[in-house]
Amino acid sequence: MIEAVVDALRPLVGDRVSTAESVRAHHGRDEGWHAPAAPEAVVFARSTEEVAAAVDACRCHGVPVIAFGAGTSLEGNIAAVRGGLTIDVSQMDAVLEVNVDDLDCRVQAGVTRSALNKVLARDGLFFPIDPGADATLGGMTATRASGTNAVRYGTMKDNVLGVTAVLADGSVVHTGTRARKSSAGYDLTRLLVGSEGTLGVITEVSLRLYGLPEVIAGAVCSFATLAGAVRTVIEAIQMGIGMARLELLDEVQVEACNRFSGVGLPVAPLLLVEFHGSAVAVEDQVATFAGLARAHGGAGWQSTTDRAERDRLWAARHEAYYAGKALRPGALAIPTDVCVPISRLAECILDTRADIDASRLVAPIVGHVGDGNFHVVVLFDPDVPAELDAALRLNERLVARAQAMGGTCTGEHGIGCGKLEFMAGEHDAATLAMMRSIKSALDPTGILNPGKVLPVADG
Amino acid sequence: MIEAVVDALRPLVGDRVSTAESVRAHHGRDEGWHAPAAPEAVVFARSTEEVAAAVDACRCHGVPVIAFGAGTSLEGNIAAVRGGLTIDVSQMDAVLEVNVDDLDCRVQAGVTRSALNKVLARDGLFFPIDPGADATLGGMTATRASGTNAVRYGTMKDNVLGVTAVLADGSVVHTGTRARKSSAGYDLTRLLVGSEGTLGVITEVSLRLYGLPEVIAGAVCSFATLAGAVRTVIEAIQMGIGMARLELLDEVQVEACNRFSGVGLPVAPLLLVEFHGSAVAVEDQVATFAGLARAHGGAGWQSTTDRAERDRLWAARHEAYYAGKALRPGALAIPTDVCVPISRLAECILDTRADIDASRLVAPIVGHVGDGNFHVVVLFDPDVPAELDAALRLNERLVARAQAMGGTCTGEHGIGCGKLEFMAGEHDAATLAMMRSIKSALDPTGILNPGKVLPVADG
Numbered sequence: 039m040i041e042a043v044v045d046a047l048r049p050l051v052g053d054r055v056s057t058a059e060s061v062r063a064h065h066g067r068d069e070g071w072h073a074p075a076a077p078e079a080v081v082f083a084r085s086t087e088e089v090a091a092a093v094d095a096c097r098c099h100g101v102p103v104i105a106f107g108a109g110t111s112l113e114g115n116i117a118a119v120r121g122g123l124t125i126d127v128s129q130m131d132a133v134l135e136v137n138v139d140d141l142d143c144r145v146q147a148g149v150t151r152s153a154l155n156k157v158l159a160r161d162g163l164f165f166p167i168d169p170g171a172d173a174t175l176g177g178m179t180a181t182r183a184s185g186t187n188a189v190r191y192g193t194m195k196d197n198v199l200g201v202t203a204v205l206a207d208g209s210v211v212h213t214g215t216r217a218r219k220s221s222a223g224y225d226l227t228r229l230l231v232g233s234e235g236t237l238g239v240i241t242e243v244s245l246r247l248y249g250l251p252e253v254i255a256g257a258v259c260s261f262a263t264l265a266g267a268v269r270t271v272i273e274a275i276q277m278g279i280g281m282a283r284l285e286l287l288d289e290v291q292v293e294a295c296n297r298f299s300g301v302g303l304p305v306a307p308l309l310l311v312e313f314h315g316s317a318v319a320v321e322d323q324v325a326t327f328a329g330l331a332r333a334h335g336g337a338g339w340q341s342t343t344d345r346a347e348r349d350r351l352w353a354a355r356h357e358a359y360y361a362g363k364a365l366r367p368g369a370l371a372i373p374t375d376v377c378v379p380i381s382r383l384a385e386c387i388l389d390t391r392a393d394i395d396a397s398r399l400v401a402p403i404v405g406h407v408g409d410g411n412f413h414v415v416v417l418f419d420p421d422v423p424a425e426l427d428a429a430l431r432l433n434e435r436l437v438a439r440a441q442a443m444g445g446t447c448t449g450e451h452g453i454g455c456g457k458l459e460f461m462a463g464e465h466d467a468a469t470l471a472m473m474r475s476i477k478s479a480l481d482p483t484g485i486l487n488p489g490k491v492l493p494v495a496d497g
Numbered sequence: 498m499i500e501a502v503v504d505a506l507r508p509l510v511g512d513r514v515s516t517a518e519s520v521r522a523h524h525g526r527d528e529g530w531h532a533p534a535a536p537e538a539v540v541f542a543r544s545t546e547e548v549a550a551a552v553d554a555c556r557c558h559g560v561p562v563i564a565f566g567a568g569t570s571l572e573g574n575i576a577a578v579r580g581g582l583t584i585d586v587s588q589m590d591a592v593l594e595v596n597v598d599d600l601d602c603r604v605q606a607g608v609t610r611s612a613l614n615k616v617l618a619r620d621g622l623f624f625p626i627d628p629g630a631d632a633t634l635g636g637m638t639a640t641r642a643s644g645t646n647a648v649r650y651g652t653m654k655d656n657v658l659g660v661t662a663v664l665a666d667g668s669v670v671h672t673g674t675r676a677r678k679s680s681a682g683y684d685l686t687r688l689l690v691g692s693e694g695t696l697g698v699i700t701e702v703s704l705r706l707y708g709l710p711e712v713i714a715g716a717v718c719s720f721a722t723l724a725g726a727v728r729t730v731i732e733a734i735q736m737g738i739g740m741a742r743l744e745l746l747d748e749v750q751v752e753a754c755n756r757f758s759g760v761g762l763p764v765a766p767l768l769l770v771e772f773h774g775s776a777v778a779v780e781d782q783v784a785t786f787a788g789l790a791r792a793h794g795g796a797g798w799q800s801t802t803d804r805a806e807r808d809r810l811w812a813a814r815h816e817a818y819y820a821g822k823a824l825r826p827g828a829l830a831i832p833t834d835v836c837v838p839i840s841r842l843a844e845c846i847l848d849t850r851a852d853i854d855a856s857r858l859v860a861p862i863v864g865h866v867g868d869g870n871f872h873v874v875v876l877f878d879p880d881v882p883a884e885l886d887a888a889l890r891l892n893e894r895l896v897a898r899a900q901a902m903g904g905t906c907t908g909e910h911g912i913g914c915g916k917l918e919f920m921a922g923e924h925d926a927a928t929l930a931m932m933r934s935i936k937s938a939l940d941p942t943g944i945l946n947p948g949k950v951l952p953v954a955d956g
Contacts, residue, residue, distance in 0.1 A: 095509040139731050139840035147678040182680040209927040214611045216903030218868045221641040225930045228687030249735040272598050276708040318781040377676040381598035409677045444675030452680040468668040479938030
């Protein structure tokens with residue numbers, strides 16, 4: 039079947055369709071720990087029309103279609119678990135328009151966030167969503183990604199204004215308008231955001247932009263207790279202080295950063311905060327936040343608007359993942375991703391820390407505390423099966439704990455194939471059935487990224 | 498058929514199901530100018546279970562189902578154009594939970610926005626979305642409503658965290674989690690927001706809340722030109738000043754307000770602005786905005802943080818609709834609702850003003866200028882058919898103008914049955930087909946609010 043698809047595409051794309059072993063292998067593996075699954079062929083598309091032709095060929099021959107951007111997903115979201123054709127959109131890397139007055143832009147799906155921000159900086163603008171990796175905007179849209187700025191700027195859900203996508207029948211849809219808001223029909227944009235390529239292949243994205251802040255201030259503060267750090271954050275959000283970033287490192291992560299980056303921080307829960315705005319507003323925000331931090335056991339408060347100084351303050355955060363992994367050279371990591379109501383965050387992290395310590399695994403914790411989203415980097419030796427098993431059990435308990443608190447198994451990484459087993463614990467049967475109805479209606483033969491997002495129905 | 502539905506519900510709800518003429522008539526008319534269409538019966542539901550039973554009875558007997566909150570829609574969104582059963586949720590008026598630390602709450606669909614804000618004020622919180630009418634949260638969710646605060650706080654799309662809804666098959670879904678963000682599956686919340694009762698009947702809504710600002714400042718400023726007012730707004734947004742409200746009145750609306758409220762404002766385009774935040778931040782915002790306004794021909798700048806004074810400044814805006822209608826006693830009004838990219842707003846309003854003047858109709862303009870959304874209150878004498886015809890042609894040209902600029906036929910009122918004809922001008926055939934696929938999958942027999950949102954497909 040794949041041969042027929044390749045033959046159909048060859049006249050259109052020439053040698054941009056490939057069945058070479060190395061190309062296939064590269065497209066079967068993301069940055070997570072899951073087993074790779076290579077597609078049978080890869081096409082490097084350069085236009086929406088080529089994507090439509092590829093989907094149409096796959097539809098005719100019943101071949102699975104997997105969309106691929108930078109390959110930086112973590113839950114096997116791009117793994118070709120049932121073979122098929124991977125559509126690599128990384129060559130669709132044009133910034134199509136930037137509208138300064140409207141604070142929006144339109145990009146092809148393969149533009150990376152760093153490439154976009156380079157272009158935008160010329161006009162004094164930026165796009166805030168920053169997952170750890172330099173992902174593509176198409177991939178970030180498909181995964182409903184977020185990052186360290188979500189407490190102020192939201193997630194991809196809040197910043198995608200519209201998409202162009204190819205549906206399973208080969209048709210091309212354009213969702214949204216250029217207006218800032220609309221009540222004209224179903225919100226197809228938000229339906230495609232986070233659908234992980236199972237409802238359509240995203241080829242273009244329109245994004246909301248922001249003016250670069252006049253002043254950026256960074257700050258760090260250690261806390262006697264994790265609860266004190268979280269309490270500070272809760273009250274700061276209630277007061278509407280408007281922090282742009284709010285990151286929490288637990289004491290294990292702080293120690294890892296001290297060893298890795300030599301930052302010499304007190305081994306205690308640490309908040310890293312960033313403020314954006316006018317000079318006057320930022321000064322006011324910093325002072326108010328510092329006062330709250332002091333009231334909740336914060337110590338060693340340092341803030342600065344100097345860029346070099348700020349970069350130094352944030353170095354620990356930026357290197358946190360590598361610092362964590364360096365605690366056990368050669369180990370692999372399960373990057374967990376639960377998100378809970380912020381009122382339960384301290385409890386969830388403390389219970390998880392106790393669980394980690396009881397399991398004897400090494401696992402630092404770092405979190406987007408303003409959203410209630412945190413990551414445990416669970417290290418395991420791939421040559422010791424019992425360790426992987428213990429790490430997986432730890433993650434299962436963590437997800438169950440978060441879901442019992444009204445939270446989610448994934449704040450920003452998506453379901454892929456890695457978290458299918460947790461969907462039934464999060465959505466009841468009727469709600470999952472509603473998702474399946476939509477999937478069946480839009481992709482009746484199931485060719486779009488099969489084996490992802492929706493677990494197989496019981497019975 | 499309706500008799501069978503009434504008989505099925507009677508044992509469950511007693512005399513809360515009615516076929517009385519007056520009850521039916523009340524539920525067939527909203528606050529718009531469209532012809533009323535009464536349902537055959539009305540049930541006053543008190544729980545999700547009762548709504549599910551009503552939907553299930555209607556499904557069994559092939560009877561249309563229309564959800565009804567406060568009846569304040571404007572486009573016939575609640576009209577029973579094919580008869581059937583209206584489910585009135587106004588007695589489902591309980592605020593089920595308020596979580597101060599998480600800044601969220603859960604309410605039954607019949608809670609009105611003013612009732613909610615009364616409860617929230619006890620905890621120093623508020624819910625910002627404020628359509629003109631005192632609508633229910635269920636209705637506001639179904640219509641994807643917004644209001645004067647959208648420039649800062651977004652629309653219902655941004656502030657609904659999850660819903661409970663009854664689907665066409667009688668099943669009950671719970672969308673979203675209590676976490677602030679999630680990447681676990683399709684965004685059913687956003688699919689139901691704005692679906693106007695055509696995909697499910699919303700029975701409960703979870704909402705994002707905000708702390709009441711420490712300081713609120715109001716300001717007014719007149720401009721020599723409309724373009725100067727819009728330019729001020731564009732630059733203020735680019736600078737991230739963070740205005741909470743930004744309303745524009747054109748000179749016809751200002752004159753109407755002068756006559757109606759005796760506010761004695763210069764007859765020129767007027768901006769009304771509101772700033773929320775700490776004392777220091779608000780002072781900074783006011784000063785920066787005032788400077789921008791001056792640079793763009795603003796005059797007569799007045800600002801105040803005094804509540805009585807602020808209320809006086811905003812009186813003109815609050816009474817604008819009545820002031821407009823008072824220009825022609827006895828006239829009816831078509832409240833238009835286009836929204837365009839803000840870069841095109843001045844041009845769109847000026848072209849529309851010229852069009853109004855050429856048509857010899859009386860029609861003041863008031864707009865949520867930060868979003869690019871504005872309303873023309875087109876007055877017509879219901880006893881003069883040529884006037885209604887002229888008013889409708891004016892609205893058609895306005896919608897075509899907005900859509901040609903990349904905008905939408907409705908920023909916040911919804912499609913209902915009043916704007917069905919404009920959907921094909923806004924969404925291409927494939928995109929409309931995608932909406933129809935979803936509708937067919939979730940409501941295969943078409944019992945949910947038939948004749949709304951989606952125009953009948955061609956051919």
